[in-house]
Amino acid sequence: MNVAKKRVDRSIFSNPNVVELAQDLLGKVICTNIDGIYCEAKITETEAYSGKNDKACHAYGGKFTKRTATMYEAGGTAYIYLCYGIHHLFNIVTNVKGKADAVLIRSVEPLVGIDKMLERRNMKSDIPKTFAGPGKISQALGIDKSFNGVDLVNSQLIYLADKEIDKGEVIKTTRIGIDYAEEDAFLPWRFYISGNKYVSKYI
DNA sequence: TAGGTGATCTTG
DNA sequence: AAGATCACCTAT
Numbered sequence A: 001m002n003v004a005k006k007r008v009d010r011s012i013f014s015n016p017n018v019v020e021l022a023q024d025l026l027g028k029v030i031c032t033n034i035d036g037i038y039c040e041a042k043i044t045e046t047e048a049y050s051g052k053n054d055k056a057c058h059a060y061g062g063k064f065t066k067r068t069a070t071m072y073e074a075g076g077t078a079y080i081y082l083c084y085g086i087h088h089l090f091n092i093v094t095n096v097k098g099k100a101d102a103v104l105i106r107s108v109e110p111l112v113g114i115d116k117m118l119e120r121r122n123m124k125s126d127i128p129k130t131f132a133g134p135g136k137i138s139q140a141l142g143i144d145k146s147f148n149g150v151d152l153v154n155s156q157l158i159y160l161a162d163k164e165i166d167k168g169e170v171i172k173t174t175r176i177g178i179d180y181a182e183e184d185a186f187l188p189w190r191f192y193i194s195g196n197k198y199v200s201k202y203i
Numbered sequence B: 001t002a003g004g005t006g007a008t009c010t011t012g
Numbered sequence C: 001a002a003g004a005t006c007a008c009c010t011a012t
Helices: A018-024 A068-072 A114-120 A134-141 A179-186
Strands: A029-034 A037-050 A078-083 A087-094 A101-112 A158-162 A170-173 A190-193
Touching: A018 A037, A018 A101, A029 A101, A029 A134, A037 A114, A037 A134, A068 A078, A068 A087, A078 A134, A087 A134, A101 A114, A101 A134, A101 A190, A114 A134
Parallel strands: none
Antiparallel strands: A029 A037, A029 A158, A037 A101, A037 A190, A078 A087, A087 A101, A170 A190
């Protein structure tokens, strides 16, 4: 049965160390109330992006555009953008307002509403990789660009909860799909729960 | 392994 | 105004 859960509060998202926070978010639960259906999914894989020094980050070097503006919002804001014309990528903005850090959610383990998540993915069953990959998890949870800028701390439609699950060992490795970032492509800023089945790539 | 897909940003 | 780029996914 479901372990008692509580909504996480603002303070966790305002951590100025996004690399540490990306690891803390593993095991937290994304709750959505979209299309009138309630779903829950545990975060199993994340990546950290830092506006200040990280060439992989959209807001690198203080870059401020219409798109990146969301990244400068307070920790706990949703940053969602369309990637490759097809995929909505879901990030959680971190740090305080004015500092452009974010955590990309790359994979989740479905907990509640699995049938609805499969339907959104146009799949009949949960085969390996069904919920592994940032484009897939947004599709599964019903997240699209209309949620860009939403405050995850207060929203009824999408928020995070803490089920106090022991997440076990965290694997640290390099981020995916950021070859353009030169030396920063080698930073070990991707994290996943060791041994978990819902991860897009091992090592 | 290659191509789809379109918003976003930069360049001319 | 046009062209390049892109934190990916699916099917050959």
